[in-house]
Amino acid sequence: MAAKAPTKIADVEEQRQKDHLLELAHNHACSSHKLFDFLQEASLTNQQVAALLRNYDAHASVLRRLLLNAAGMMPEAAVTYVLENVRNEYGNGDFSENHQGQLRSLAWDCGVSPEEFFSCRIHPDIGAFIKAASTFYAPGNSCPQSLGRIKKAAITAGAITATELLAIKEFAYLQKAFSRRGLAHHIWFKHVEIEVEHSDESLDLALHFAKEADGLKCVEYGMLGVLDANVRLYDGLLAVAQNHQSVSQAV
Numbered sequence: 001m002a003a004k005a006p007t008k009i010a011d012v013e014e015q016r017q018k019d020h021l022l023e024l025a026h027n028h029a030c031s032s033h034k035l036f037d038f039l040q041e042a043s044l045t046n047q048q049v050a051a052l053l054r055n056y057d058a059h060a061s062v063l064r065r066l067l068l069n070a071a072g073m074m075p076e077a078a079v080t081y082v083l084e085n086v087r088n089e090y091g092n093g094d095f096s097e098n099h100q101g102q103l104r105s106l107a108w109d110c111g112v113s114p115e116e117f118f119s120c121r122i123h124p125d126i127g128a129f130i131k132a133a134s135t136f137y138a139p140g141n142s143c144p145q146s147l148g149r150i151k152k153a154a155i156t157a158g159a160i161t162a163t164e165l166l167a168i169k170e171f172a173y174l175q176k177a178f179s180r181r182g183l184a185h186h187i188w189f190k191h192v193e194i195e196v197e198h199s200d201e202s203l204d205l206a207l208h209f210a211k212e213a214d215g216l217k218c219v220e221y222g223m224l225g226v227l228d229a230n231v232r233l234y235d236g237l238l239a240v241a242q243n244h245q246s247v248s249q250a251v
């Protein structure tokens with residue numbers, strides 16, 4: 001009986017930390033970005049589909065490589081939290097089912113040609129996101145001294161958690177927009193469920209580090225860095241989609 005009490009206290013503390021990280025993400029400005037209002041109402045033209053998915057693909061491609069790199073940076077006990085996510089991205093052992101291919105097949109199913117897709121320019125805000133997010137996924141030696149005992153893997157864990165928590169919302173709203181193209185059930189939108197699993201795993205990863213001294217501060221640092229970067233990401237995605245909307249309306 002006596003052995004159960006500390007476990008319960010640990011569980012309560014873990015839940016408190018999890019709620020804190022969820023609040024951090026949900027209360028951040030990126031969580032209420034105008035991109036979500038746009039996707040809620042948008043009837044996407046093919047030009048918008050091409051620009052939006054081309055730019056989404058650009059950022060997701062870099063995040064996939066950063067995630068792969070992150071698995072190698074984790075201490076042994078934390079690797080498993082990342083592996084399932086990476087394995088999903090690369091098709092669970094069957095590369096023909098990789099997620100980049102799914103994204104692009106959504107564009108083709110809309111009637112966008114590969115030529116149209118690849119001719120879309122990558123918005124500077126997407127480039128800014130990639131640059132900023134990379135510094136939190138793969139932290140260098142310039143982390144603030146205020147973090148105390150620097151835990152680079154914990155910063156990476158925070159970065160992954162921010163991405164996964166917001167991805168739930170991204171896919172839910174992208175699905176709404178593509179439902180008006182009759183593609184709500186396209187295989188890429190399995191992400192609506194997959195991202196819930198990935199966000200649970202990333203929260204477990206974050207909590208793994210939050211138990212250590214300075215771990216929570218490092219997790220928060222990584223999370224906030226990517227949440228801030230997400231504002232640039234969403235600025236860029238909204239800009240390319242709106243630009244193409246105004247062009248198509250003007251024609």
Ligand SMILES: [Fe+2]
Nearest residue numbers: 088089099191
């Ligand atoms: Fe994915």
